[in-house]
Amino acid sequence: MAHNVQDQVIAIIAEQAVMEPSEVSLEATLDELGIDSLGLVEAVFAIEETFDVQVPFNANDPSDSEFDISNVQSMIKAVEGLVAAAGN
Amino acid sequence: MRRVVITGQGAVSSLGMSATATMEGMREGRCGISELVMQDVDRLSVKIGGQIKGYSGEDFFSRQELVLYDKFTQFALLAAKEAMAQSDLELSEEQMLRSGVILGTAGGGLHTQDESYRTVYEAGKNRVHPFVVPRLMNNAAASHVSMTYNLQGPSYTVATACASSNHAMGQAFHMIRSGSTDVMLTGGSESMLVFGGIKAWEGLRVMSKEACRPFSATRNGMVQGEGAAVFVFEEYEHAKARGAEILAEVIGFAMTSDASDIVTPNQDGAARAIRGALRDAGLNGDEVGYINAHGTGTTANDKTECAAVRDVFGAHADNLMISSTKSMHGHLIGGTGAVEMLACVMALRDGIVAPTIGYEQPDPACDLDVVPNTAREAKVNVALTNAFAFGGLNAVLALRSI
Numbered sequence: 001m002a003h004n005v006q007d008q009v010i011a012i013i014a015e016q017a018v019m020e021p022s023e024v025s026l027e028a029t030l031d032e033l034g035i036d037s038l039g040l041v042e043a044v045f046a047i048e049e050t051f052d053v054q055v056p057f058n059a060n061d062p063s064d065s066e067f068d069i070s071n072v073q074s075m076i077k078a079v080e081g082l083v084a085a086a087g088n
Numbered sequence: 089m090r091r092v093v094i095t096g097q098g099a100v101s102s103l104g105m106s107a108t109a110t111m112e113g114m115r116e117g118r119c120g121i122s123e124l125v126m127q128d129v130d131r132l133s134v135k136i137g138g139q140i141k142g143y144s145g146e147d148f149f150s151r152q153e154l155v156l157y158d159k160f161t162q163f164a165l166l167a168a169k170e171a172m173a174q175s176d177l178e179l180s181e182e183q184m185l186r187s188g189v190i191l192g193t194a195g196g197g198l199h200t201q202d203e204s205y206r207t208v209y210e211a212g213k214n215r216v217h218p219f220v221v222p223r224l225m226n227n228a229a230a231s232h233v234s235m236t237y238n239l240q241g242p243s244y245t246v247a248t249a250c251a252s253s254n255h256a257m258g259q260a261f262h263m264i265r266s267g268s269t270d271v272m273l274t275g276g277s278e279s280m281l282v283f284g285g286i287k288a289w290e291g292l293r294v295m296s297k298e299a300c301r302p303f304s305a306t307r308n309g310m311v312q313g314e315g316a317a318v319f320v321f322e323e324y325e326h327a328k329a330r331g332a333e334i335l336a337e338v339i340g341f342a343m344t345s346d347a348s349d350i351v352t353p354n355q356d357g358a359a360r361a362i363r364g365a366l367r368d369a370g371l372n373g374d375e376v377g378y379i380n381a382h383g384t385g386t387t388a389n390d391k392t393e394c395a396a397v398r399d400v401f402g403a404h405a406d407n408l409m410i411s412s413t414k415s416m417h418g419h420l421i422g423g424t425g426a427v428e429m430l431a432c433v434m435a436l437r438d439g440i441v442a443p444t445i446g447y448e449q450p451d452p453a454c455d456l457d458v459v460p461n462t463a464r465e466a467k468v469n470v471a472l473t474n475a476f477a478f479g480g481l482n483a484v485l486a487l488r489s490i
Contacts, residue, residue, distance in 0.1 A: 037351075037352065038350075038351060041291075041292060041293050044293065045291065054133070057293055058293055058294075058296075058308055058309060059292065059293040059294050059309075060293075060294060060296075060307070060308045060309045060386050060387040060388075061308060061387060064308075
């Protein structure tokens with residue numbers, strides 16, 4: 001399950017970055033992947049649709065949102081938490 | 089060059105059902121933003137807005153009228169009625185040919201669209217009301233205003249998202265100044281507080297769930313509002329000859345395009361619009377006493393706008409006042425510039441500068457005099473009003489007291 005979330009989140013991020021999933025490293029930041037604010041909002045939407053969860057994210061202050069977007073790893077962790085909380 | 093003055097104003101907003109009531113709300117620093125009341129509100133994640141509470145079209149219009157008037161048209165007609173009454177204009181047949189209507193709206197008849205989609209998609213019906221098209225079209229409000237007052241010159245609608253009203257009023261100004269027309273009803277109207285309208289904005293993740301706090305370090309997004317404002321713009325000699333009460337003079341207008349990003353604001357595009365309005369009005373920067381800010385309460389807009397103001401005004405940026413009344417009535421999207429123009433008239437005519445309410449904590453990126461929380465008495469001779477739209481379309485008007 002956890003592994004599955006990881007693969008799916010990476011696939012979503014890779015799509016926004018226009019990369020192959022294999023090229024997306026866990027340590028990479030969105031900046032390094034070339035994902036801008038619109039790309040991030042679209043990725044958050046894709047995560048919500050894929051996992052049927054609500055992502056607590058406000059584009060006005062991403063750093064202050066509960067959803068940690070520091071890097072790919074932190075986003076995967078955050079999504080895993082949301083999925084576990086939703087009991088999906 | 090012909091001069092253009094304002095001889096009437098009308099409005100409906102969450103602060104009140106007239107221009108007078110809306111300005112009173114601004115003076116008191118009242119907040120018109122509250123819990124939304126609408127169908128399926130429990131399915132929304134943003135549940136606040138500057139909604140006009142207790143509004144019922146039946147209180148103002150007949151059944152025959154209501155089948156043709158979406159809420160955005162109703163708002164525009166109510167505002168136009170107040171503006172026309174105040175201007176005390178009685179146009180001759182010939183003058184009606186040289187008068188028109190330019191209104192801004194971003195969404196047009198969104199209530200009609202929302203209801204009709206529910207009918208065909210949710211209820212599964214195969215038939216909608218026969219007047220859906222004339223109700224929802226973006227020019228419906230401008231057309232009904234022209235019909236109500238028999239204004240037969242140029243009339244149309246401008247849709248440039250959050251700058252729609254400023255573009256509309258700027259065009260009306262140009263038209264009178266150039267000699268094409270003598271009288272224009274102009275402003276804007278929006279009624280986007282419907283389920284689909286809010287759902288769409290939720291998606292962008294720029295909405296606050298608590299309050300609109302422009303320029304405050306604690307700001308966390310915009311809040312939508314609804315309503316309309318309409319002004320009577322009139323050629324100066326025409327107004328003077330008939331002894332009209334003049335509320336303010338419109339002296340300059342400029343528009344620019346960022347040509348850079350579909351949602352992110354751009355300091356250069358904003359600064360060029362402000363500078364352009366000053367140049368068009370023949371003003372020195374240090375003559376400006378008040379700026380009605382676009383001030384949406386998003387992180388990006390407010391800091392970009394303040395940087396643009398600093399860029400244009402230099403040291404004088406510290407002497408002028410700048411406030412965002414969106415903190416009180418919310419962001420009326422295509423109608424917002426029109427309602428905000430009332431704050432300019434109030435500053436110029438009454439010497440009262442509307443506050444930015446909800447202000448909690450200074451933000452170094454917005455270190456201007458934002459008139460926090462309480463209105464201020466001040467003599468203001470020249471005011472600007474900014475609008476910077478999604479799509480990078482900027483429109484700034486300059487006004488002078490008279």
